[in-house]
Amino acid sequence: MFSFFPIQGGIAVAKGFYCDGVSAGLKPNGEPDVAFIYSDSLCEVEAIFTQNKFCAAPILHYQEYDKNFKTNFVLINSKNANALTGDEGVANVKEILDEAKGKFPMIYNPIMSSTGVIGVQLPKTKIVESFLKFDLTKKDDAKAANAIMTTDRFSKTIAFEVVLEDKTSFKIGAMCKGAGMINPSLATMLCFIATDAEIPKSDMKDLLQNAAENTFNAISVDGDTSTNDTILLLSNGKSGAYNKEAFGFVLEKIMHKLATDIVRDGEGATKLVAFEVRGAKTSKEAQKVAKALSQSLLVKTALFGCDPNWGRIASTIGASGIECSPKTLEIYFDEVCVYQKGMIYFDGENEKKAAEVLKRESFRIICEIGKGTESYVAYGCDLGHEYVKINADYRS
Incomplete structure (x- = not known):
């Protein structure tokens, strides 16, 4: 102890x-x-x-x-x-x-x-x-x-x-x-x-x-x-x-x-996001998709705009090359489920709830792959105008 x-x-x-x-x-x-x-x-x-x-x-x-x-x-x-x-x-x-x-x-x-x-x-x-x-x-x-x-x-x-x-x-x-x-x-x-x-x-x-x-x-x-x-x-x-x-x-x-x-403190960042991947077939696949989500420019810009565009998240998972299926996939913005095993939960009320999550300084995007028991959490941030401004004149 x-x-x-x-x-x-x-x-x-x-x-x-x-x-x-x-x-x-x-x-x-x-x-x-x-x-x-x-x-x-x-x-x-x-x-x-x-x-x-x-x-x-x-x-x-x-x-x-x-x-x-x-x-x-x-x-x-x-x-x-x-x-x-x-x-x-x-x-x-x-x-x-x-x-x-x-x-x-x-x-x-x-x-x-x-x-x-x-x-x-x-x-x-x-x-x-x-x-x-x-x-x-x-x-x-x-x-x-x-x-x-x-x-x-x-x-x-x-x-x-x-x-x-x-x-x-x-x-x-x-x-x-x-x-x-x-x-x-x-x-x-x-x-x-x-x-x-x-x-x-x-x-x-x-x-x-x-x-x-x-x-x-x-x-x-x-x-x-x-x-x-x-x-x-x-x-x-x-x-x-x-x-x-x-x-x-x-x-x-x-x-x-x-x-x-x-x-x-990411250059121009306004929020800290944990990308929690669960239910991957292997630990390597859990890491691969979590890191892919943390690096996706389309995901980052959606976060900057507080747009709960879960389609970008699903697309990034599918493009990562891990074993996955839309029939087992679940996506959550903190406690708000927007997609579950082929069912879309993105009506006006749920979309508003998800958008409110994205206004927080920090939150989780949880992706249940449904193919195994391995998990991994990667951390990322949003990407906006200030990042471009900082790096456009970094040497000055």
């Missing part, structure tokens, strides 16, 4: 972790745009990266380290993805991190992460000069979370303390960013998780991947997979406490909250 409860502190809540965000002049408004995460003792580290074949330079640099390397420092910049920048991009990461090690000799095997415009070399001088503003004893999680934002409308942080049956405890804090280029394909954003739990290195990968399956792997804003997507888990073990079941449970809670915050 264990208990857990939310606490303040974000990414620096655990023992020995520090963070801050400063302005390097990358954002035109003078807001924080470079952040760091520092641990005063070495951390075990595990990561999940994008499935995009054109991985950004920071990911390529990370992959040059030995498999079981330890670290105590992460540097993050916004406004520039350092992706598709060739060998020079990787060399720039090394040069910047060498400068950081020179200024702060306690830094060991530093990691860099970037987000922003693709195809532009890093402004090295500005980033290095920002190190003069770094104070590795600070715990300003709000500034750190703001610094990594790009088109995000709000910062995304969360932290828990976990108390085990023997009364020992550990803490987990996290922050992430993401609002566009979000597709259910591994990480689909930047997410950093820090804990003082004493996790064996052998547990970290499985815990991270298991938690990602129904969280960051289940969200979509626009169906595009970024070059920089990263989930990074750091553990310095300073609490001396750990329980695999408890850690895995709370880790998934944290990642689920951050993942749905990303969808809620």
Whole structure:
């Protein structure tokens, strides 16, 4: 048995972790745009990266380290993805991190992460000069979370303390960013998780991947997979406490909250929608159709207009390639059934009820396939004029 409860502190809540965000002049408004995460003792580290074949330079640099390397420092910049920048991009990461090690000799095997415009070399001088503003004893999680934002409308942080049956405890804090280029394909954003739990290195990968399956792997804003997507888990073990079941449970809670915050913050989005698929023949088919629904442009635009166009939902299910039949299919907007096993329930009154559901900030679209027992929930949002406006002038 264990208990857990939310606490303040974000990414620096655990023992020995520090963070801050400063302005390097990358954002035109003078807001924080470079952040760091520092641990005063070495951390075990595990990561999940994008499935995009054109991985950004920071990911390529990370992959040059030995498999079981330890670290105590992460540097993050916004406004520039350092992706598709060739060998020079990787060399720039090394040069910047060498400068950081020179200024702060306690830094060991530093990691860099970037987000922003693709195809532009890093402004090295500005980033290095920002190190003069770094104070590795600070715990300003709000500034750190703001610094990594790009088109995000709000910062995304969360932290828990976990108390085990023997009364020992550990803490987990996290922050992430993401609002566009979000597709259910591994990480689909930047997410950093820090804990003082004493996790064996052998547990970290499985815990991270298991938690990602129904969280960051289940969200979509626009169906595009970024070059920089990263989930990074750091553990310095300073609490001396750990329980695999408890850690895995709370880790998934944290990642689920951050993942749905990303969808809620989707560029131009006005609503968070859970696409719950039930009764699929296999788990793979349940995932396939749920993700297809979360990515369908026709479904997304209908949601934006508060139009309960269940025909678009049925069409997407049929086009997904899974085993299905109109004779077993059921479609609900929350509690409102609009189609059931060949019968259409879409008279004036029911259509009005379904339209009212779509006006809510969050709701479920439930699809009972009627071919098996497997289920999956994917998360998506609507798509409207603001998304086009944001991405039409993203580089400005």
